[in-house]
Amino acid sequence: MTRPVILGLTGSIGMGKSTVAEMFLEEGVPVFDADHEVRVMQGPGGALNEAIEARFPGSTGPEGVRREELGAQVFGDPHALAALEAIVHPAVARKREAFMIEHAGAPIVVFDIPLLFEKGGQEAVDRVIVVSAPADVQRRRVLARPGMTPEKFAHILELQVPDAEKRARADHVIDTGTTLEKTRAAVRELVASLRETRH
Numbered sequence: 042m043t044r045p046v047i048l049g050l051t052g053s054i055g056m057g058k059s060t061v062a063e064m065f066l067e068e069g070v071p072v073f074d075a076d077h078e079v080r081v082m083q084g085p086g087g088a089l090n091e092a093i094e095a096r097f098p099g100s101t102g103p104e105g106v107r108r109e110e111l112g113a114q115v116f117g118d119p120h121a122l123a124a125l126e127a128i129v130h131p132a133v134a135r136k137r138e139a140f141m142i143e144h145a146g147a148p149i150v151v152f153d154i155p156l157l158f159e160k161g162g163q164e165a166v167d168r169v170i171v172v173s174a175p176a177d178v179q180r181r182r183v184l185a186r187p188g189m190t191p192e193k194f195a196h197i198l199e200l201q202v203p204d205a206e207k208r209a210r211a212d213h214v215i216d217t218g219t220t221l222e223k224t225r226a227a228v229r230e231l232v233a234s235l236r237e238t239r240h
């Protein structure tokens with residue numbers, strides 16, 4: 042049986058991944074956003090809160106997971122992070138399976154995966170799409186965000202696979218260092234060419 046071509050969408054901080062994911066949606070391509078699913082399952086009444094509270098006492102409340110507090114407990118402690126992932130990842134996998142069943146008839150779907158290269162997510166996708174812009178554009182975007190500092194930005198960059206390597210390993214690169222219109226046209230062209238190769 043045929044199934045949709047799965048595009049893995051990734052890119053470093055501030056490269057425009059969310060904006061490009063939105064453009065795929067506008068082209069009628071279903072997008073699975075793992076981070077969004079996690080936030081819902083960790084939100085008020087979320088399905089993961091009980092298990093997270095049991096392993097990390099005090100990390101949840103009526104508003105769901107206290108993300109900043111939980112982040113402080115797990116980032117920098119590999120064992121704690123692995124324990125959290127063991128709770129979160131199977132639930133995300135089930136959501137992804139449901140998404141694939143719902144969109145089984147679509148020619149193409151997108152998995153929005155921020156840490157695709159860092160976590161070895163290439164195996165789950167057919168093609169890797171990397172969003173990329175020149176380093177100075179990335180820096181300007183990220184430093185404009187509230188609460189961001191040059192130090193924090195440098196630290197996050199260190200944790201991520203470098204942009205040049207991501208570009209080299211991509212099947213397609215979407216340039217976001219240009220106008221939104223040009224980027225939208227690139228997304229449209231890519232979707233059209235992939236829809237064609239499928240038939």
Ligand SMILES: CC(C)(COP(=O)(O)OP(=O)(O)OC[C@H]1O[C@@H](n2cnc3c(N)ncnc32)[C@H](O)[C@@H]1O)[C@@H](O)C(=O)NCCC(=O)NCCS
Binds near residue numbers: 079108122133155
């Ligand atoms: C610990 C949590 C609650 C912190 O939430 P918070 O909103 O403060 O941070 P956010 O999610 O935006 O992540 C902050 C930074 O850490 C990175 N990061 C997040 N999870 C992981 C992870 N499992 N491994 C490595 N880096 C990670 C993100 O890419 C980002 O750069 C949250 O990150 C979480 O539940 N993480 C574990 C689940 C997970 O793996 N999520 C990734 C998508 S499935």
Ligand SMILES: Nc1ncnc2c1ncn2[C@@H]1O[C@H](COP(=O)(O)OP(=O)(O)OP(=O)(O)O)[C@@H](O)[C@H]1O
Binds near residue numbers: 054056057060219
């Ligand atoms: N050609 C373009 N393509 C994409 N984004 C653009 C472009 N020109 C300007 N931008 C702006 O750059 C910003 C990119 O932010 P976005 O949240 O999409 O990045 P991101 O890579 O998802 O970020 P992060 O991974 O850090 O969450 C947005 O404010 C967007 O409007």
